[in-house]
Amino acid sequence: MSDAVLDVQIVRRQVQADGIIVLELVAADGGALPRFEPGAHVDVLVGPDLVRQYSLCSDPARTDRYRLGILLDPASRGGSAAIHAGFREGDRIRIGVPRNNFPLAAGNATSVLLGGGIGITPLLAMAHHLDAAGRPFALHYCARSRGKAAFLEELAAAPYARHVTLHFDDEAAAQRLDPARDLPDPAGGAHLYICGPTGFMDWLIAAARTRGYPEDRIHREYFGAEVDLSGDAFEVVLAGSGRTVPVAAGQSIVAALKAVGVQVAVSCEEGVCGTCICTVLEGVPDHRDSYLTEEEHAANDQMALCCSRAKTPKLVLDL
Numbered sequence: 030m031s032d033a034v035l036d037v038q039i040v041r042r043q044v045q046a047d048g049i050i051v052l053e054l055v056a057a058d059g060g061a062l063p064r065f066e067p068g069a070h071v072d073v074l075v076g077p078d079l080v081r082q083y084s085l086c087s088d089p090a091r092t093d094r095y096r097l098g099i100l101l102d103p104a105s106r107g108g109s110a111a112i113h114a115g116f117r118e119g120d121r122i123r124i125g126v127p128r129n130n131f132p133l134a135a136g137n138a139t140s141v142l143l144g145g146g147i148g149i150t151p152l153l154a155m156a157h158h159l160d161a162a163g164r165p166f167a168l169h170y171c172a173r174s175r176g177k178a179a180f181l182e183e184l185a186a187a188p189y190a191r192h193v194t195l196h197f198d199d200e201a202a203a204q205r206l207d208p209a210r211d212l213p214d215p216a217g218g219a220h221l222y223i224c225g226p227t228g229f230m231d232w233l234i235a236a237a238r239t240r241g242y243p244e245d246r247i248h249r250e251y252f253g254a255e256v257d258l259s260g261d262a263f264e265v266v267l268a269g270s271g272r273t274v275p276v277a278a279g280q281s282i283v284a285a286l287k288a289v290g291v292q293v294a295v296s297c298e299e300g301v302c303g304t305c306i307c308t309v310l311e312g313v314p315d316h317r318d319s320y321l322t323e324e325e326h327a328a329n330d331q332m333a334l335c336c337s338r339a340k341t342p343k344l345v346l347d348l
Contacts, residue, residue: 033126034074035062040094042118045179048101049147050113051086053094057121061092065127067154068222068250071095072125072296073112080296081108082304084151084224084250085127086180089158095124098179100147130303130320131224131250133158138218140166143206143233145225146173148252149180152224160189171196171206171229208236215242224250227319244323251301251319256281256336260315263339267291267348268310282334291348293334300336307334312344 041053056062070084087096102109116122131151133140140159142152149170159166168189172178174197184193196206213219221242223233230249237247262278265285276285283293283305296304300318308331316326318333325331334346 035071035124035126037062037095037122037124039116039118039120039122042116045098046181047176049177049179050099050101051179052097052099052112052116054097054122054124055094062095063126064092065089065095065154066129067133067158068131068151069127069129069154070131070151070302071097071127073097073108074123075108075111079108079111080125081112082296082302084131084154086150086153087157088161089154090161098147098150131222131248133222134220134246134248137164138220139213140164141212141219141221142166142168143171143221143223143225144169145171145229146177147179148223148225148229148250149178150224151250152222153180155222156187156189156192160187160192166192167211168193169196169206169211170194171198171225173197174199208233208240212237212240212242215240215246218246220246220248222248225252227251251299256299257317258336258338260338263341264343265339266311266343266345268345269348276338281336282338286334286348293348295335298335300333303333305334306331308347310345310347313340314338314344315340 036057037054038057039052040055043051045051065085067089070082072080072082075081083097083099085095086098099109099112101113133155142155144152156168196204221237223230230251234247258279258281263276264273265276265282266273274285274289276282283295286293294304296302301320303320313329314332315338317336320333
């Protein structure tokens, strides 16, 4: 979590769908909250040494409150489960200032917003902004069923409702998302913004590439990913002190460093948020994150310490 912290109060907690709550936050001192750009997220201090990131789904033009949509993850490692069980109206909590790893591109090209499940949250802020700016866009919201989909009432009442198309897995096949039909011709210059579960994201990214979309017009934000820590043991050397730290098979670099008293800032611990990205001075990383681009992976000069490993017996890190 960054040093810049906001004290906020939960003024409303609403169950929006099966397993999804929406929290409305205001500044604890009654003042204005920092402005944020559409696509931004905040770190939420859930408990001691437990920080999780959640996208802001409110209108970026408003500074009186933030909104967070939070899914109770069946595989929760403590974050969403603790929030669902313990965060109540009236509680004061601490969050980081907004940060944006998923910004809208500049210009007036058509934006196609593609959300799967709770991945709709950053796209709501984008839709508010694009509509207010008069920029062309379409919002496609995919969910397993209507009962699993949050924000349906407000989407129907939104000033941009005409731009919204809903897709449900358990309803008629004709209304399900079809990339061949629903993605515009890439020759028109459209940008795609994709957010949701890993399988949904990988499917749409592959479909976009097949349609001919260039990589710089396929924008993505993963909400979670399976962490694979398999592989042989290796060593990391901390360039600042020269200290060598062994990393065991099945152990993350972050865990190995923590075991010897070296703290690394982490948030998602799944390789999707970029908090733990570190410069690599020597050695070849085994990249297992979903945050860095393919080009950044190929450069091998940085890595996500929470999930990635090593292809060489030793890595020298800028720590």
